[in-house]
Amino acid sequence: MADPVVPTPDPADRMPPSRLAAYGAVLASRIRSQRSYRANFYTDLGASFLIGFIELAEVWILFHNVHALGGLTFRNILLVFGIADLSFSIAQMFFGHVDRMPTFLRAGTLDVFYLRPQPVLLQVITSEIGLRRLTRALVGLGSLVIGLSLNEIRWTVGNIALLAVTLVSAFLVHSAMLVWAGGVQFFLVSGAEMTNAFVYGGRYAATQVASVWSTPLKVLFGFIFPMAVTAYVPALRLLGLPGPMWLPTWLAWWTPAFAVWMWAFALWSWRQGIRHYQGGGG
Amino acid sequence: MSARLLPYWRLLVAGVHEQSTYRLAMLGGLVANATFGFLKVAMLFATVRAAGGELRGYDIGSMSAYVWVSQGLLGSVNVAGTSDFADRIKTGDVAVDFSRPISPQGAVVAREVGKAVAALGPRGLPSIAIGALVVGMSMPTTPWPYLLGVVSLVIGVVLSAALVYALATAGFWLIETRGIQVLYMVISGFFTGLFVPISLFPGWLSAIATATPFPSMMMYPIDVLTGRVSLTRSLVLLGIQAAWLVATLVVGALLTRAGRRTLEVQGG
Numbered sequence: 324m325a326d327p328v329v330p331t332p333d334p335a336d337r338m339p340p341s342r343l344a345a346y347g348a349v350l351a352s353r354i355r356s357q358r359s360y361r362a363n364f365y366t367d368l369g370a371s372f373l374i375g376f377i378e379l380a381e382v383w384i385l386f387h388n389v390h391a392l393g394g395l396t397f398r399n400i401l402l403v404f405g406i407a408d409l410s411f412s413i414a415q416m417f418f419g420h421v422d423r424m425p426t427f428l429r430a431g432t433l434d435v436f437y438l439r440p441q442p443v444l445l446q447v448i449t450s451e452i453g454l455r456r457l458t459r460a461l462v463g464l465g466s467l468v469i470g471l472s473l474n475e476i477r478w479t480v481g482n483i484a485l486l487a488v489t490l491v492s493a494f495l496v497h498s499a500m501l502v503w504a505g506g507v508q509f510f511l512v513s514g515a516e517m518t519n520a521f522v523y524g525g526r527y528a529a530t531q532v533a534s535v536w537s538t539p540l541k542v543l544f545g546f547i548f549p550m551a552v553t554a555y556v557p558a559l560r561l562l563g564l565p566g567p568m569w570l571p572t573w574l575a576w577w578t579p580a581f582a583v584w585m586w587a588f589a590l591w592s593w594r595q596g597i598r599h600y601q602g603g604g605g
Numbered sequence: 606m607s608a609r610l611l612p613y614w615r616l617l618v619a620g621v622h623e624q625s626t627y628r629l630a631m632l633g634g635l636v637a638n639a640t641f642g643f644l645k646v647a648m649l650f651a652t653v654r655a656a657g658g659e660l661r662g663y664d665i666g667s668m669s670a671y672v673w674v675s676q677g678l679l680g681s682v683n684v685a686g687t688s689d690f691a692d693r694i695k696t697g698d699v700a701v702d703f704s705r706p707i708s709p710q711g712a713v714v715a716r717e718v719g720k721a722v723a724a725l726g727p728r729g730l731p732s733i734a735i736g737a738l739v740v741g742m743s744m745p746t747t748p749w750p751y752l753l754g755v756v757s758l759v760i761g762v763v764l765s766a767a768l769v770y771a772l773a774t775a776g777f778w779l780i781e782t783r784g785i786q787v788l789y790m791v792i793s794g795f796f797t798g799l800f801v802p803i804s805l806f807p808g809w810l811s812a813i814a815t816a817t818p819f820p821s822m823m824m825y826p827i828d829v830l831t832g833r834v835s836l837t838r839s840l841v842l843l844g845i846q847a848a849w850l851v852a853t854l855v856v857g858a859l860l861t862r863a864g865r866r867t868l869e870v871q872g873g
Binding site: 360363364365366367370373374377380381384385387388389390391392393511512513514515516517518519521524527531532535536537539540 | 627632633641650655783792
């Protein structure tokens, strides 16, 4: 937020002018600024790793008490957790700050974006990059790799394609969640915690065994905010296990469609927010 | 009330008013708490059922009580580690706090406790109501757990404010404290038993957790209030909480004094 702006020559001066150069220049400056408070940057990286690690530990503790939960063992859940947390952390790295809309709204910094001849959403997205989330993505990646090696998965072309499609779609769904939340926050401002229920609650839901959910939870996090289909259902498909009621495993191939749905929902929400905004005053 | 304590009492009341102003924020927090509550219910109930209906002293009813009381306390116990005071150190505004004739520590803690008390009504009670009405939970039928529970809860809330204050004083040396704030958030949430009760931890991990002040913020108040522990054990837990509170306040005061000497405010 109040990171120092390090004055350096503008890379745009040296680059042939391109439409994307401005976005690149901003991102490069954000990367430099994050690394300028060194001690804080390294603590950030450590803390971010620990977040992922402890979330995994919380899942492990439950499985330490019982052998299987909702039909899955700890080995199986590593796969679900890996897909969910890897895609969520990468989405957070690129889109996480969109969720900080209330801060931009209160400080009036959003108004600056309206003055430039570029789409506001694109400017907000490229205004920051959360480098510290890299270490958290590593926890997700580690869990995924261990999950893939500990479970017996038949490496057919279909399964490899399914894993690739799932990872990309899950990243898109989580990114869309953050944009959706940003749009809603134009209306809520001080009530921004409400969107946490779905963005961070969604992350928590995505790492869970969805078969233990009540029907309302299945509707909410299975379809409206499609969390179960981003990790749990594809993992069942890879493991060759049957799906619970409401969540058959053929849905695994539909994750791109859910990503399209979530982005449509997100862009609609963002548009409503942008139209509602009257400026920060001053 | 003595004239020396009056300003802190006024700040506490101001905290209550401050928090009560943000009604929408309260509603937002409640929606988040309830959603997480239902997800916790799903996983923890499934764990208790998979263990045969009883797991380390928890059955479905007492697990439900744990989930909804812990969700209800989230508005009052600061597990995020964020504070305005950290920002005031960073911006240099803290120089103004030092020029006042009251202790900055006392002022910050009093105001935060006021905010926490104000959140108990709109965030704590509805969360417990959801648990009792929608999910069903077992609560004690004798008065003692409630009486001791309130005391335990108050100590937990003050302790959480005192800990976050002590954390913010790191800013006197580091300036940017976001990194350690996030670190605090992760560790305090885990060891206070926010997502999984500490009794479910394996022995070695539970030993580490109970060696920290974090269970005193939330886990112990829940254990006392829901009657999960005996009367004697409740009194022991209250003693542990009180010891941590005194230690945290002393450390916070020492750090404030040392920080005041290193403080360098730029500009003018």
